Amino acid sequence: MEKQSIYLDDFRSPIEHPEDKHWVVVRSYNQFVKTVSEIGLANIDMISFDHDLDESAMIHYFEYVRKNYSIDYSQILEKTGLDAAKWLVGHSKETSINIPKCYIHSANPIGSGNILGYINMYLKERRLPETCVRTRWKYTR
Numbered sequence: 699m700e701k702q703s704i705y706l707d708d709f710r711s712p713i714e715h716p717e718d719k720h721w722v723v724v725r726s727y728n729q730f731v732k733t734v735s736e737i738g739l740a741n742i743d744m745i746s747f748d749h750d751l752d753e754s755a756m757i758h759y760f761e762y763v764r765k766n767y768s769i770d771y772s773q774i775l776e777k778t779g780l781d782a783a784k785w786l787v788g789h790s791k792e793t794s795i796n797i798p799k800c801y802i803h804s805a806n807p808i809g810s811g812n813i814l815g816y817i818n819m820y821l822k823e824r825r826l827p828e829t830c831v832r833t834r835w836k837y838t839r
Contacts, residue, residue: 701743706730706782707803708751710837716744726751727777731785739795745786746801746835747779749809759806769808779804783813787820797821800830 705712705721712721722737724730734742750756754775763769771778779802790797800817804810810832818828 699741701741701798702737703743704730704733704737704745705803705835706746706751706779707748707837710748710803710839712746712835712837714836721746727782727785730782734786734789739789739793739797742798744799744801745797746803746833747783747813749779749802749804749806749813751778752776755806755809759809763806763808767808769812778809780809780812780816783816787817790820796824796826801833801835802830803833803835 700719703715703717703719703721705723706725707723708725711723715721722733724733750759752775754773755778758770758773762773771780783800786797797817797820802810802813804813814830814832817830821828821830
């Protein structure tokens with residue numbers, strides 16, 4: 699079975715893949731958890747994360763984050779890409795399967811940093827290379 703690549707974003711759809719493969723696009727935290735569970739962590743070679751996964755996160759970004767350089771997660775009603783990253787790390791611990799290569803494509807710089815830091819600190823604690831990086835993929839809406 700060819701390994702799958704997951705693209706988590708509520709709005710955008712990727713039109714490129716670094717290895718010219720197909721992305722499995724998921725639009726929400728719940729769909730992310732379901733898809734990773736169904737495919738199996740060992741069968742996933744990369745994941746690309748967006749942070750803001752619905753309207754309240756986007757509103758919070760434009761009205762608060764851009765002005766204050768911080769995120770008040772209590773103001774975001776839905777789960778974010780950071781929640782998905784936390785679930786992924788917990789799932790990796792439970793299954794003893796290393797997380798795949800991770801990318802962050804979110805336009806939210808604070809949210810991107812939070813996901814990046816969370817995943818790379820987990821990798822560091824496991825004495826694995828800190829390979830999670832920010833990127834920009836070409837996409838459609």
